Amino acid sequence: MIPEPYEAIVKAIIYLLLAPVLGGLIAGIDRKVTARMQGRVGPPLLQPFYDVGKFFEKENLVVTTTQNFYALSYLVFMAVAGALFFSGGDMLLVIFAFTLSHIFLVLGAYAAFSPYSHIGAERELIQIIAYEPMIILTAVGMYMVTKSFYVGSIVQSTTPIILYLPGVFIGYLIVLTIKLRKSPFDLSTSHHAHQEIVKGVTTDFAGPNLGRIEIAHWYEYVFLLGVVYLFFAWNPFIAIAAIIIAYFLEILIDNTTSRVKWQMTLRSAWLVAGTLGVINLGVLYYLRMVVVP
Amino acid sequence: MEGGYLVQIIQLLLFLILFPLISAIVLLFAGKSFDTSWIVKISALGIGAVSLYLLAVGFDKGLITYAVSSGPVDLVMIIIELVIAVYLLYLGIRHKKYSAVILVLVQAALILWFEMTYGRHIELSYNLFFDQLSIIMALIVGIIGSLICVYSLGYMETYHQHHPEIKDRRRMFFFLLFAFLSAMFGLVFSNNLVWILFFWEITTFCSFVLIGYSQTEEATNNAFLALSMNLLGGVAFAAALIYIAAMDPSGRLLELNTLIHSGYVFAIIPAVLISFAGLTKAAQLPFSSWLLGAMVAPTPVSALLHSSTMVKAGVYIILRFAPVLTGTTEGLMIALVGGITFLLASCMAISQSNAKRVLAYSTIGNLGLIVACAGVGTYNLMWVAILLMIFHAVAKSLLFLCVGTVENRIGSRDIEDMGGLIERMPKLAVMMFIGMAGMFLAPFGMIISKWAAIEAFITAPFGLVFIVILAFGGSASLFFWCKWMGKIISVMRHQENLETGIRPEKWAVLYILTGLVVIVALIFPLISSALIEPFVMQIYGETTRLAQANITIMLLMLGLLIIMPFSMLFTGKAPRMAPPYMGGMTTEGGMKYTGSMGISHDLVLSNYYLKNYFGEEKLFMTGTLVCWGLILIALIMIVGVIL
Numbered sequence: 001m002i003p004e005p006y007e008a009i010v011k012a013i014i015y016l017l018l019a020p021v022l023g024g025l026i027a028g029i030d031r032k033v034t035a036r037m038q039g040r041v042g043p044p045l046l047q048p049f050y051d052v053g054k055f056f057e058k059e060n061l062v063v064t065t066t067q068n069f070y071a072l073s074y075l076v077f078m079a080v081a082g083a084l085f086f087s088g089g090d091m092l093l094v095i096f097a098f099t100l101s102h103i104f105l106v107l108g109a110y111a112a113f114s115p116y117s118h119i120g121a122e123r124e125l126i127q128i129i130a131y132e133p134m135i136i137l138t139a140v141g142m143y144m145v146t147k148s149f150y151v152g153s154i155v156q157s158t159t160p161i162i163l164y165l166p167g168v169f170i171g172y173l174i175v176l177t178i179k180l181r182k183s184p185f186d187l188s189t190s191h192h193a194h195q196e197i198v199k200g201v202t203t204d205f206a207g208p209n210l211g212r213i214e215i216a217h218w219y220e221y222v223f224l225l226g227v228v229y230l231f232f233a234w235n236p237f238i239a240i241a242a243i244i245i246a247y248f249l250e251i252l253i254d255n256t257t258s259r260v261k262w263q264m265t266l267r268s269a270w271l272v273a274g275t276l277g278v279i280n281l282g283v284l285y286y287l288r289m290v291v292v293p
Numbered sequence: 294m295e296g297g298y299l300v301q302i303i304q305l306l307l308f309l310i311l312f313p314l315i316s317a318i319v320l321l322f323a324g325k326s327f328d329t330s331w332i333v334k335i336s337a338l339g340i341g342a343v344s345l346y347l348l349a350v351g352f353d354k355g356l357i358t359y360a361v362s363s364g365p366v367d368l369v370m371i372i373i374e375l376v377i378a379v380y381l382l383y384l385g386i387r388h389k390k391y392s393a394v395i396l397v398l399v400q401a402a403l404i405l406w407f408e409m410t411y412g413r414h415i416e417l418s419y420n421l422f423f424d425q426l427s428i429i430m431a432l433i434v435g436i437i438g439s440l441i442c443v444y445s446l447g448y449m450e451t452y453h454q455h456h457p458e459i460k461d462r463r464r465m466f467f468f469l470l471f472a473f474l475s476a477m478f479g480l481v482f483s484n485n486l487v488w489i490l491f492f493w494e495i496t497t498f499c500s501f502v503l504i505g506y507s508q509t510e511e512a513t514n515n516a517f518l519a520l521s522m523n524l525l526g527g528v529a530f531a532a533a534l535i536y537i538a539a540m541d542p543s544g545r546l547l548e549l550n551t552l553i554h555s556g557y558v559f560a561i562i563p564a565v566l567i568s569f570a571g572l573t574k575a576a577q578l579p580f581s582s583w584l585l586g587a588m589v590a591p592t593p594v595s596a597l598l599h600s601s602t603m604v605k606a607g608v609y610i611i612l613r614f615a616p617v618l619t620g621t622t623e624g625l626m627i628a629l630v631g632g633i634t635f636l637l638a639s640c641m642a643i644s645q646s647n648a649k650r651v652l653a654y655s656t657i658g659n660l661g662l663i664v665a666c667a668g669v670g671t672y673n674l675m676w677v678a679i680l681l682m683i684f685h686a687v688a689k690s691l692l693f694l695c696v697g698t699v700e701n702r703i704g705s706r707d708i709e710d711m712g713g714l715i716e717r718m719p720k721l722a723v724m725m726f727i728g729m730a731g732m733f734l735a736p737f738g739m740i741i742s743k744w745a746a747i748e749a750f751i752t753a754p755f756g757l758v759f760i761v762i763l764a765f766g767g768s769a770s771l772f773f774w775c776k777w778m779g780k781i782i783s784v785m786r787h788q789e790n791l792e793t794g795i796r797p798e799k800w801a802v803l804y805i806l807t808g809l810v811v812i813v814a815l816i817f818p819l820i821s822s823a824l825i826e827p828f829v830m831q832i833y834g835e836t837t838r839l840a841q842a843n844i845t846i847m848l849l850m851l852g853l854l855i856i857m858p859f860s861m862l863f864t865g866k867a868p869r870m871a872p873p874y875m876g877g878m879t880t881e882g883g884m885k886y887t888g889s890m891g892i893s894h895d896l897v898l899s900n901y902y903l904k905n906y907f908g909e910e911k912l913f914m915t916g917t918l919v920c921w922g923l924i925l926i927a928l929i930m931i932v933g934v935i936l
Contacts, residue, residue: 112784282757
């Protein structure tokens with residue numbers, strides 16, 4: 001079921017306005033919890049906002065002017081993907097827009113032609129191909145349970161989707177680890193202060209461009225957690241609890257594991273997608289198509 | 294006037310088959326003093342214009358069959374086939390290629406047997422036909438094919454300047470290009486399977502000579518490889534004809550449109566045999582090596598083989614038989630061959646740095662996807678397959694011609710040498726960028742098809758297997774496209790502009806193709822409703838399309854993508870330029886490192902090729918074995934049906 005056009009537009013606008021606020025808060029909480037796990041006090045809750053505010057006060061310093069275009073496109077298409085998702089659009093279309101936005105980030109890093117950005121870009125690409133199959137299988141799994149690709153219909157489903165898609169959910173948690181740039185999969189860039197390739201994919205972005213990338217990341221947070229919500233959508237309270245637990249788990253994993261190589265990232269992500277994800281869907285497919293046609 | 298358009302359309306069909314042939318012959322025999330480039334341009338214009346005119350008069354007509362007397366035509370065809378066979382035998386013996394010799398003999402024997410035993414008694418009435426799929430194919434051949442011919446003019450001139458050791462056989466080259474187009478038109482307008490086989494063999498022959506154009510040892514070997522593999526398909530095709538004629542002495546079932554509606558029990562055997570021929574021609578996995586070898590030919594030949602002719606003939610014929618294959622185990626096997634080819638070819642492309650080889654693997658993969666759709670063969674997958682064919686033809690021809698132009702200018706087709714192309718050849722880099730976007734980025738063509746394919750497979754039998762293949766293969770293709778894109782857009786400083794001295798007709802072709810990539814993505818809903826949906830409707834009685842809301846969103850996204858680059862004009866204050874971060878050790882504008890002992894090193898950045906994971910040898914071997922296994926299962930099953 002597709003929501004009414006104006007209703008969808010209103011939802012999209014609400015997302016576009018509120019997601020950065022929510023995303024920034026999540027980032028703030030993340031930093032706080034991480035600090036506590038490491039025995040530090042941590043920055044104030046609103047620190048991410050101060051940081052981004054500061055970025056926009058700075059001079060626009062670029063390696064090449066095309067970076068402006070790539071950073072802006074990354075932000076715009078990330079917002080588009082999220083807006084489509086929250087207005088109840090087609091899951092697959094959302095995923096394609098989501099991928100498109102990341103391609104722009106990667107291209108921005110390539111454009112700078114510097115060693116750190118370059119390795120960051122290559123690693124970011126490996127991360128993208130590591131998680132992409134699983135995220136598509138997630139959408140397909142949701143379709144198998146609810147008979148719809150539309151987020152608007154999936155969210156209204158009274159079926160406890162998680163019970164049908166436990167394997168897919170575990171696979172999606174790995175996607176989440178990669179996408180939230182958490183250890184052990186924070187190869188291309190990391191939230192921790194420094195890594196072996198400096199700031200990886202974002203090394204050569206500075207000032208307002210870096211600010212745009214940060215805001216895009218906030219949009220991304222909200223979208224990714226929105227997908228977690230869908231697994232539990234039949235009961236909003238459980239869903240919100242699940243989001244909090246899932247996120248806490250991600251922070252815990254981040255702080256207790258060390259970064260792996262790209263080989264391990266690709267292998268583990270594809271292995272989980274290819275086993276847990278595929279077996280889960282296979283069983284579902286068999287039950288739906290063969291047992292109860 | 295009722296029926297008036299019938300006459301008009303048949304005239305157009307005959308024109309499209311014969312006119313390129315006449316141009317070809319004129320080009321072959323034109324005197325040395327004569328400037329043949331005008332003939333090429335005018336012929337190309339004529340072919341393109343008539344293809345468009347055919348669209349204008351024919352799009353709403355549905356299936357039309359034409360009674361064309363076949364007596365003398367059949368005779369001419371047999372004579373041409375025998376002449377070609379004798380010529381191939383001569384070449385095969387001269388170059389000691391005995392497998393090709395044997396295949397030529399087997400095929401000639403089969404055709405003679407067919408003609409002597411059955412052909413003489415069969416007089417088919419409806420030899421030509423025409424429907425929306427024919428229009429789509431005619432547009433692909435007529436527009437993209439003739440654009441490539443025009444492009445070849447400039448390319449071949451530079452080619453011979455760069456390779457003085459290669460004998461200038463340009464007249465024969467253009468003769469073959471136009472003969473190729475003529476054969477393609479013949480193939481898509483023929484209803485008579487005997488005619489289709491004739492044109493099929495002509496395309497095999499043309500590609501054989503074109504691949505071997507440079508007459509080096511490598512080119513000759515690869516040409517014979519292509520010949521042998523395609524002849525193997527031709528043998529299967531000929532066997533299918535003999536089977537049909539033996540089972541149905543009236544010969545009515547040699548008409549394609551009757552055959553596909555003659556029911557599973559009868560039609561499945563020719564369907565599998567001819568689909569097998571389609572697999573060889575579409576370079577699916579056990580037979581992929583010929584298309585990879587074919588890139589020794591001048592680049593326009595690759596563009597032609599990959600986008601508008603040859604491989605498209607392979608998938609075209611499988612698409613024609615999709616209604617027979619649907620729901621059968623044999624069809625599933627063929628679909629799996631396609632699916633596995635897609636997955637493995639996309640992975641293998643990651644490990645390649647030769648641009649033409651990457652394009653070749655991408656072609657093989659995308660054709661695999663089309664074959665997978667056709668083999669499963671439900672109505673919505675048919676819709677997807679046709680859409681894929683269109684998008685692929687447009688974007689791939691553009692990419693080949695871009696690579697060819699770059700190669701002419703920088704003297705390399707290695708992706709690693711294309712770094713900073715955006716500075717050195719800005720216009721071409723943008724065109725390549727658009728072509729690549731067309732191949733893998735939303736909201737351009739191929740991603741629309743991929744999306745529709747996921748939605749279509751989900752309701753098809755065993756569809757989950759193909760969805761998993763799509764999910765993984767699609768990701769792999771994203772990787773190799775994006776890193777190539779990254780290479781060309783990386784901004785290195787102090788590069789000189791090399792974009793000079795490219796002939797205007799080359800630019801014209803490149804501009805038109807770039808425009809087509811964008812336009813096709815914009816108007817695909819129109820193409821769907823005017824051509825694809827009526828065709829699918831007529832075959833299956835039901836059809837499909839993307840939801841209107843989604844199309845609107847896609848178009849909005851495309852619009853956004855088109856206006857985004859203009860944001861660079863409105864950044865307000867000009868940004869300050871700084872060198873990239875080089876660990877604090879920058880010298881000379883960031884392009885060099887100062888190493889120990891004060892030696893300065895150039896900065897070299899190279900892409901990842903992940904050879905241990907996506908290496909060619911292992912994957913190719915696996916794919917060949919698995920796909921042979923699947924094909925054998927399908928063949929054993931039809932033997933079972935015969936017995």
